[in-house]
Amino acid sequence: MDDRVYIVTYDIGDAKRWRAVFQLLQGYGEWAQLSVFQCRLSRRRHAELIATLEQIIHHADDHVLVIDLGPAERVEPRVISLGKRGFEPVPREPVIV
Secondary structure: OOOEEEEEEEEOOOHHHHHHHHHHHHOOEEEEEOOEEEEEEOHHHHHHHHHHHHHHOOOOOOEEEEEEEEEOOOOOOOOOOOOOOOOOOOOOOOOOO
C-alpha cells in the first residue's frame, strides 16, 4: 500500500469548530493527546481529510499542522512517551466508507 503516517495537530479558536475538527479526526486516526492525532492514510484519505479541514477551519483564526512522517511500512517512530499514556504506532486497519 501507499499509506503514510501523519501527525495532525491543531489550534482552533472556537469550541464548536474545535469539536468538529476533533470528531473529524477520530474518523481518520488515533487520538494521541489534546489536539494531536496520529493518522495512517492513503493518498485519497489524506486529500479527503485536507479538503474537509479546509471547509471547517477559519483560516484567519485557526491553525492545523499535518506532519508527514513517511511511508507507513517503513516508519519507525522514535518517541519518548512520559506519563499515563503509552505510544503505539497506528496499525493498518480496514476503512469502511
